[in-house]
Amino acid sequence: MKFVYGFLICTLFFSAEVFAQKNILKGKISDEKGNPVQGASVLLEGTVRGVQSDLNGNYELKDFPKGTYQLIVSLVGFQNWSQEFSIEEGETKELDILLKEDEYLLSEFNISASRGILGQDRLPEVSDFRINAGKKNEVIRIAEIDANLAMNNSRQVFGRTPGISIWENDGSGIQLGVASRGLSPNRSWEFNVRMNGYDITPDPMGYPEAYFTPPLEVVEQIEIIRGASSLQYGPQFGGLMNFVMRKPDKSTRFTAESINTVGSNGLFSSFNYIGGTEGKWNYTAYYQKRRGDGWRENGFFNTDHAHLEVNYAASNRLKLGYEMTYMTTETQQPGGLTDAQFEQDSQQSSRSRNWFNTPWFIPALSAEYLVSQNTKLSWKVFGTFAERNSVGFMRPINQEDDLGNRQVDRDYYTTYGSEIRLSSSYELFGQEQTLMTGLRYFNGNIDRNQRGVGTTGSDMDFSVADGDFSRKLDYTNRNWAAFAENVFRFNEKLLFTAGLRVENILSENQGQFNVVNGTPQFLEPVSRSRSFVLFGLGAEYHVGKSAEFYTNFSQAYRPVLISDLTPPATTDVIDPNLQDSKGYNFDFGFRGSVFPSLKFDVGYFRLNYQDRIGTIAQAREDGSIYQFRTNLGNSISQGFEGYVEFDPITAIFESSRFGYLHLFASLAFIDATYGDFEITTVSDGELAVRNLEGNQVENAPRKINRFGATYSLGKFSMTWQLSDIGEAFSDASNTVTPNAASTVGLIPAYQVQDLSASWNIWKQHSIKAGINNLTDERYFTRRAGGYPGPGIMPADGRTFYLTFGLKF
Template sequence: MRAVFFIISFLMASIVFGQEKYNGIVVDQFNEALPGIKVQNLISKDLARSSLNGEFVIRAKHGDTIQFTFNQFDTLRVLAGVDIATKGESRLKMCYETQAIGEVIIVKKRMADFNVGFMPPIKGVRLNTGTNSIIELENLSGAKSTGNAREMYAKVPGLNIWENDGAGIQIGIGGRGLSPKRTANFNTRQNGYDISADALGYPESYYTPPIEALKSIEIIRGSAALQFGTQFGGLLNFEVLDPVKHTPFQLTSRNTLGGYGYFSTFNRISGTHNRMFYQAYHQYKKGDGYRENSEFFQHQAFAQFGYYLNENWTVSAEFTHMNYVTKQAGGLTDLGFEEDPKQSIRDRNWFAVDWNLLALKSTYEINQSTTFDIRAFGMISNRRTIGFLGKITQTDLGGNREMIYSDFMNGGVEARFMKKYSWYSEDDKITPKVKGALLVGARVYQGETQTKQGTAADGDDANFMFINPDDVEGSSFIYPSVNQALFAENMFFIGKKWRVNLGVRIENISTSSEGFYKQYVVHPLNFDTLSITRASDSNSISRTVPLFGTGVSYKVGKNSSLYSNLTQNYRAINFTDIRVTNPNVVVDPNIKDEYGFTSELGFRGLLKDVLIYDLSAFYIFYGDKIGLAPKPKTVKKERTNIGDAQNYGIESFAEIDWLKLGEKERNWALKTFVNASYINANYITSKEANYVGNKVEYVSTFMVKSGISSSFKNWTLKVQGSFNSPQFSDASNAVEPTGDAVIGEVPAYMVFDFSGNYKFKKYFQVEFGVNNFTNASYFTRRATGYPGPGILPSDGINGYVTLQFKFAK
């Protein structure tokens, strides 16, 4: 027995001592480090992965074959002791797969030099076609702590932004003539899962992740957007920073001071140890606000934990929490805005949100060409408003206030299967004739929202309590929604220049409402309540909707392409369309779903790493568009299908690095960008004849954002200007405002921002800036209800400074 044990021990020692550690760095053809590369000894089956800096270490005998693999890269095989050595650091170069190389080149260059770009055709378990943009945030200059959307989205064409929140608590953007209201026309996600109140029943976003926590922001429009939903706007996806891979612990702390009592602190820890990776962050911010009665505070927290079950299978869990309370200054009349945009005549209005998200994700790489991804997600959240919500022409005389309370609960599962394939001709079995990628997926989603409106206690504090919670004075409704979807997208790479994609999505949608509301008969002279009627109301709509999309792209040059897309869109009635609890608005009982399609033609590319450009023309048909119009023979507004609309126009973006025009390399950069769009959105049919030919609400015909930036050594400085032409706030295109300021023109405005940063050699970075440094007085929105009604002024001049500290073990 001892002899057997000795022989086994001897053999094991021989194997171990016969191996040596081989190390090196994996880079791409641009000499940039590649993290996360799978490294395997094909003889001993030992495994390793490259670090964030591309470094790897693996045991092997002299002559063993070492294989390097990663998505979108050609497999690399080398010999230990021949191509890599035990001493020194061998530099190994991996090349992109032929089918993706052109797009990846553009993306990498844009990310490195211009902070914006468009995505490769294949990314993980996703296909990207048509108009898409990715905003790389790591080196982007601007007010990140307050999430100033003018600066963050400055290089994405065609976006209209509502700017009545100077602290970045809520974002409101719309593209190509679509309403910016709480970004409801986008399918809004974080790390690929839903974050809105109810994806179909109430697709509005009360939660926005902090810019300081994000790696990038992705916007996908065109046929590829069918993978994510039916929305006219497409996908808006916030990508949280990845956990760091090269160290078990990293700390980042960012602290910001700004005008109007603004303070923010953001702290993040992250790391990777063996097979485990993690990160957690917390952000707290508070301020007094630009206007009177607009103080706020907010907490945001995020935690992620993941584990490599093996080299091909990763699982992770993410939890997000956000809560905030803000005092609402209310709206202003046009006269009040002209007198002083900082004033407020509402001092008892409050708004609060509590948001909780949980997501579980599993990604399994079956082989180099096949990946299966499944994620489950859920949300339990609420929003609360309290105050006096009457017209701005009415005086708040005190007494009991009105409160609206909404509970949101939803959950879903989405699975995706991606298969890359190649077809070969009979004569040539080596060179593929056609390459392709097939994505198929399924989604199951269920949501339920409960909303109550009634009388709350008097006073001026944030006391969110109903006086009669079991029998509220206004209304009480439950809004269930159920959604099942199947989707498929196939992309063909034909030769070296052509790319064709086909997509289909089948949606089964059920939205309902059930509850009661109370009607009051009031004496016209003394305003006494004469009678109260309780009316029950229920509504349920189910439909199955097939949607199709297609696109084609032709590579004109090495780094430029011509593309075209056509895709169908659909927007189901949500519960705010069915039942609105607004004393100034009534709902058309015959309101219907919206439908339509989007088409586009574009040309984009990169010219010698000097000039980036993206030019596109689009046409959107928007059938049965829902909007707000004056109700005949009343003083109220009606939410109804106004008619069919068309949005068409041209979007353009270009940025040039002037100093790269010369042949000599410099450590100084001077760049200029221009983002300009022309959008003509008008009603082509309507049940109200005088609306035909009128402009669609909240569409600026011309929008221009332009800036100049310079970087030298550790310094970066940027000045940017943003211009929007006039907009109408309703379908009647009223220029003269109504007395309550709900309807009327939104005048043109021009805003300038300055930002800069300085990076110390180690640990520290300072960021600074002044937003709206010309102190322009302007507004972007006339609110029909909360948080108005009336004009909501945008912030005036505001400075800030941020100190960042980063330490890694």
């Protein structure tokens, strides 16, 4: 109901503003042949006001103060256009615009757009209150790739992004598990996961697991900045992953879209969207319903997503915005398998009473203010009010469910934060320089209730028999941070970046750990404060207009997590001097395009992960043995990442009325190994010491290769993709032979193919269809030690989908 009330209130404000319009600037944008130009950006220079031209090339700006303005019109493939004009109070002015083609950019754009080559791109040097120059980054343009978006199929979505490893154990598409450079894909926790620039995880400082993933049908693009993002965003080692939601349509007052998908295993998804611009207001809202039975036995999911965004140009210099996102899920978890069960039938399940639920509410306020022509300010305030609930039989997978009381675990997340950024440009060395600064405050609280005695039923019921939990912990993180980074341009070819980040983190953990014989056992309260500084340097050297060398060195860190501060037993000990893991990321690469038909990005990386946290066994003076959690050692990931796209038909014939064939390859070789990492275990009551040095880091395949081909003809396109992934170990000891519970052991190499096609019928209709896992391979990417396992978590076999879309 809160969502409905908020929408109605915004609608009333919107309606009131319609009757308060003061003046209008309108016209038509055409090219040199007289054809209307769609999607051109129309901006009043030095203000926050702007629109886009519609399908017929028309544009309309309303309700801005009288005065003299510079009108700027731009679109890829055309020369920028500008003209000064004056307007009086209540005046309606018509100004038609003729855009001239930019021969170089237009040919590059047309060749690219004809085959969907824009599906993978990179960020500009400076954009949206951030510096991207010198950093390894990718932009995945969702609308321009053939993929099963209804199910958030990450294997297809990240197909062109080199080095992305994926856990494919969640066929519902609710949770995303991705990583890069030898890091763990566990709910993407080595990435700083954001949406529209603000946090969406429970707590990036203490519990950074991504339980929420927005529906990709409403995501405009996914921005990935590797570890060099640590200066501007903080943790984690993997860098930033930002979901940019589709913005309100600036070319019309109202537009609507409905996308409906059916598929294998009872899949049904309905995505419905509205948006538009009227005067000072623009808005967008969506609702998605998705449900299905899952590929495995005892699999079921039912999800609801809703989102509202409203923006208001309070003045020519100030823009205000409000967003709110809500998700609720109902997921039945089939559990894991033993190796023998997987070989027998990977679709089977021995867990019929395991359920998972994550209600998620994310509100956010934003403001952008143009201080001057060269200085602008951004402020975001955001929060997360969410839960993580599970119920089920959680013992090893080789133990039969006794149909007794299930275990209930419930987390409650209450977080809020604020981030302010200032972007300023100035002139030095005859070039424009850019300085970016920012301040951030974050407060996160996790109320963790675990090991509750649940019902003996089989449905999603989180009630607890005695109304209480044996483990009740309270975890709080407070974080202050400030950063500054500058782009120094020496000429049109060479630039350097330099920056630093100052962090202060306060972590507190307390509460009841367990109940033994009716007596509560409490943890010794922990309060840990630390401050540190991160530094970074980068550079770019441009070779012509379309290629560049880039390099970056940036320090990174991973804060002590809630799991690090929670011992498995009250007799265990946490090191009072436990430190955040620190290290650095280094990149050196070459990217760009040699010809309009060839794009590439190849490079070397090195990730140094120091002070990794682990547990060792130690002996007391009386001979008793206890587990001690501390910083044990380091690991190093290094290797090659390469991405190339090529269109042989364009390269040979320049144009073809029979369509285009677009080939791509995304390649990564990763050597992720432990350095000096000494561990101590107990064997026959005695301490045994060994060193992990030289062992391969767990969940880090050495080979991550993906190949694809897209054929396009007019408004039809079809994409085939092959994923070729190497073997990996599931534990740091590099165990090959699986244990009885299948929680450790080798994860074999695998190959899987996908085929998807799309056809835009007229301008209002579209049809998409595809087959995921074309050859019905049986494979797995994860051995889970606990929930949602334990045991082998099989990936989905062959599935089909069919999508019909309508715009009006």
